[in-house]
Amino acid sequence: MTTNTKKQIAIIGAGPAGLMAAETLSAAGVHVHVYDAMPSVGRKFLLAGLGGLNLTHAEPFDIFTTRYAERREACTAWLKTLDAAAICEWVKGLGLDTFVGSSQRIFPTDMKAAPLLRAWLHRLRHPTQGVPVTFHMRHRWNGSLEQRRDEFSLNFDTPQGTHTAHADAVLLALGGGSWAKLGSDGAWQSWVSALGIDVSPLRPANCGFDVQSRDGHTGWSKHLSTQFAGTPLKSVALSFTDSLGHSFSRRGEFVVTATGVEGNLVYAASALLRDEIARSRCATLHLDLKPDFTPERVMAEVSHPRGSRSLSSHLKSRLHLGALQLGLLHEVLSKQAMNDTAQLATAIKHLPITLTATRPLDEAISSAGGVRLEALDTHLMATALPGLFVAGEMLDWEAPTGGYLLSACLASGRVAGLGAAQHLR
Numbered sequence: 001m002t003t004n005t006k007k008q009i010a011i012i013g014a015g016p017a018g019l020m021a022a023e024t025l026s027a028a029g030v031h032v033h034v035y036d037a038m039p040s041v042g043r044k045f046l047l048a049g050l051g052g053l054n055l056t057h058a059e060p061f062d063i064f065t066t067r068y069a070e071r072r073e074a075c076t077a078w079l080k081t082l083d084a085a086a087i088c089e090w091v092k093g094l095g096l097d098t099f100v101g102s103s104q105r106i107f108p109t110d111m112k113a114a115p116l117l118r119a120w121l122h123r124l125r126h127p128t129q130g131v132p133v134t135f136h137m138r139h140r141w142n143g144s145l146e147q148r149r150d151e152f153s154l155n156f157d158t159p160q161g162t163h164t165a166h167a168d169a170v171l172l173a174l175g176g177g178s179w180a181k182l183g184s185d186g187a188w189q190s191w192v193s194a195l196g197i198d199v200s201p202l203r204p205a206n207c208g209f210d211v212q213s214r215d216g217h218t219g220w221s222k223h224l225s226t227q228f229a230g231t232p233l234k235s236v237a238l239s240f241t242d243s244l245g246h247s248f249s250r251r252g253e254f255v256v257t258a259t260g261v262e263g264n265l266v267y268a269a270s271a272l273l274r275d276e277i278a279r280s281r282c283a284t285l286h287l288d289l290k291p292d293f294t295p296e297r298v299m300a301e302v303s304h305p306r307g308s309r310s311l312s313s314h315l316k317s318r319l320h321l322g323a324l325q326l327g328l329l330h331e332v333l334s335k336q337a338m339n340d341t342a343q344l345a346t347a348i349k350h351l352p353i354t355l356t357a358t359r360p361l362d363e364a365i366s367s368a369g370g371v372r373l374e375a376l377d378t379h380l381m382a383t384a385l386p387g388l389f390v391a392g393e394m395l396d397w398e399a400p401t402g403g404y405l406l407s408a409c410l411a412s413g414r415v416a417g418l419g420a421a422q423h424l425r
Helices: 016-026 043-048 061-079 084-093 114-125 188-194 220-226 264-281 295-303 309-317 323-332 343-349 405-423
Strands: 008-012 031-035 098-102 106-109 135-137 140-148 150-160 160-167 169-172 198-205 210-211 231-241 247-256 260-262 283-288 351-358 366-371 389-390
Touching: 008 016, 008 150, 008 160, 016 031, 016 114, 016 405, 031 160, 043 114, 061 405, 084 098, 084 106, 084 405, 140 188, 150 169, 169 405, 188 198, 198 264, 210 264, 220 323, 231 264, 247 264, 260 264, 260 351, 264 283, 264 351, 295 309, 295 343, 309 323, 309 405, 323 343, 323 351, 343 351, 389 405
Parallel strands: 008 031, 008 169, 031 135, 169 389
Antiparallel strands: 098 106, 140 150, 150 160, 198 366, 210 260, 210 351, 231 247, 231 283, 247 260, 283 351
């Protein structure tokens, strides 16, 4: 079947960036057709919101924008069109409220993604102003895209066969390369490159890592892996300095996995750790297992006479070290070092953990790399192919968790939508 469209735009990808672009274009009077390979809209958005939908962050704007590292300038320009306050107003316009948590993260009052998505889709399909958005689900773009004169033609694989669509502009919002089962499989990389648009290879971001054991093997010992995989390690401090002199230091918690580490504290340092592994084949971070204790106090407690008590009982009693903390000490220190007061006290405050690899891209929370911003203009239109726009996690930027990812996805969708509306005018 073939759909002939005039003065219309095809948006490929029904995630947050694609939907925000659709809303922006609809309000501008553009006929919007959204295509997605999944049976329903916003699969990754819904899954990300299962533990509480972190919309954005309440910290000051000048601090907020530092979270985007080397892409700070570009992301700041996007966020000026849709900052945290504007996102909260947008949510209010959907009939929902937000609140600021103790960590300054901003959530919907019910913490859930589904009610917000339902309200959003209803408004897209039945806008009070603008043109209703049309959705085409189970339409998987197969990479076919041609431009003749001022019209694009695209092919989609559907359960009914190949569907050819025509549009005056195209906006790609296909996501990155993580969570392939939800549609973000990164298959578009070679297709977009073939269009003459520069693409940086996708890499894991906000990801877990595999560790190197004391004997040089990958992963924890069988004991630690069996006893503690999936266990959180709370109230610790993680520090890391890479070979270029870039440093990270923060307190928080993470999770010990069967082969390594993951979780919020690790995700926050993941970009530095990942890039150091790429340069040097490994990265060694340090853990402070007792961040509230000074080194002198730790030394005093370790040195305190323990009488007939075992070393484990002594450390539990004097320093309140749990089984996992003790297990990590045994992973790193030899039996001789464990019984050396100075080495043990130093390790408690500065325990080295060597990482050798990121976990696979599909396990990551998000991805780095993608369409290079240098290949696009300030409206996120491809300079090599006018009329083609790109938004969201397809773009070459990254950010930590905490509302920064979703904020920039929404803001880039708005920027691309505004750019496409201007182009079509």
